[in-house]
Amino acid sequence: MISQTHASPAPVTGAGSPAPVVATLGDIRAALEADIIWCPDLTTPVYGVVAADLMSDVLVDARPGFVLVTGLANVQVVRTAAIADLAAVVFARGKVIPPAVLELARESHLPLFRCQRSLFETAGRLYPMLSGRAGNAEGRPPA
């Protein structure tokens, strides 16, 4: 029901240097050929991906700065992502975004994207970019 991948520890407020940026929202958008529903800053760093339709799992497994990939399009997705300090939400399978979802995303300052691909393919395209293993282990550069 859930898959998760991340390339480096998410940033922690306080002492120490921030985690290296391995991707930006612009990279994610390009890799998925996704529509921008709302995004004020494509240079926002991304530290990992969590793919799930169960928001309970997102609250357990996602870390700050992750992107949520989901097939669920309701206000609780935005609430969950904002509560968990996620970088953005990507709606897979070309989901229609209800106006209330967009309104809450703007209010919460949470970027939204829409991808026509399946949840499986969307997560799969992001895996080599953010896992730090899949692409590199076979000598291929990150996507």
Added chain:
Amino acid sequence: MTDAEFVRAYDVVGADFTNAGRASTSIKETLKNMGLASTLVRRVAIAAYEAEMNLVMHARRGTMTLTVTPGDVTIDVQDEGPGIPDITLAMQEGYTTATPEMQEMGFGAGMGLPNIKRNTDVLEISSEVQRGTHLMMRVHVS
């Protein structure tokens, strides 16, 4: 932050899925504005949100009360609802009494109470069947 205790209460209405999460979002903003560490704010926000969703899914109404002192952030959740007959069972991951409609919202997978425990330093639950449930969640500021 001063030594003074900060207290704020939020009313939550059962089955109001449109507004579910507003209280927790407000609690998170309040703690952020106080200058508390983002890791602590996130832990409290996640615990509060899980509790708020439980309240909205299962109870008729309730109140979430945020109390901030220099040493602790505490949230008391008191609801009027069916209560929890077996708290030990409810604390087990995967145990749920949620309806399919609740699960379509992305919740009700039996992860709420265990995740609240994971994100807090102190969790106390008391419940009376057919009356309601009280949660006291506390995170130490240090």
